[in-house]
Amino acid sequence: MYKNIRIAVIEDDENLRFLVAHRLESENYQVVQTGDGNEAEKLILEQKPEIVLLDWMLPGKQGSEICANLRHQGFSNLIIMMTAKSQDVDKIDAYSFGVSDYITKPFSMDVLVAMIENKVKYFIGNQGVEQYTFGDTEHHPNIHSLVRNGRKIELTILENRILLYFLQNIGRVISRDELMQVVWGYSSNVNTRTLDMHIVRLRKKIELNADKPAYLQTVRGMGYKFVDNP
Structure with a gap:
């Protein structure tokens, strides 16, 4: 299955x-590697891997600078940033340098x-193809964006993860614990209040009236569910 994935x-x-x-x-992936920030750009542009696992802090050059340079030179494949747990990953401006996603260290x-x-x-194989539609809104998860009436609305990395999971599970009640596990993984410093805060922000971007959400609905005592045809 993965023999051609580099x-x-x-x-x-x-x-x-x-x-x-x-x-x-x-796991049968092809791997190319380096620990040098300056070598990294050349290696990636030559090898054109489908996925890049990129350390945030590298000697001589930050991962964000490498990522921005790669995007500027037309590299459009997935770039997953490996960050320290202490960094507030949702404040990483994914759009200024083009990060696709992140994983926090230490990770299993x-x-x-x-x-x-x-x-x-x-x-x-689906880049630029996969999208979801609800109401008059399109969700393009690979570019962290919504498109509504021709206008692009950018999502943070975490908002993008949350919405994608709901759209993959339309109509199913999802508990807060399940959602936190999916979105933050094994991060121990996340609580339900943090999750609810992200839900509020996401609703402001996807709902016509965030105070009376039609799509992303609260199920009291259980969690949330996404309704496609409110």
């Missing part, structure tokens, strides 16, 4: 880079593999 691992921690590369190769290899499998399933 992943670039850009990480200056040699032990972590070895572990990630070894696990991905055992199982979580990383599951994330990549999800990207392969939903994005590889």
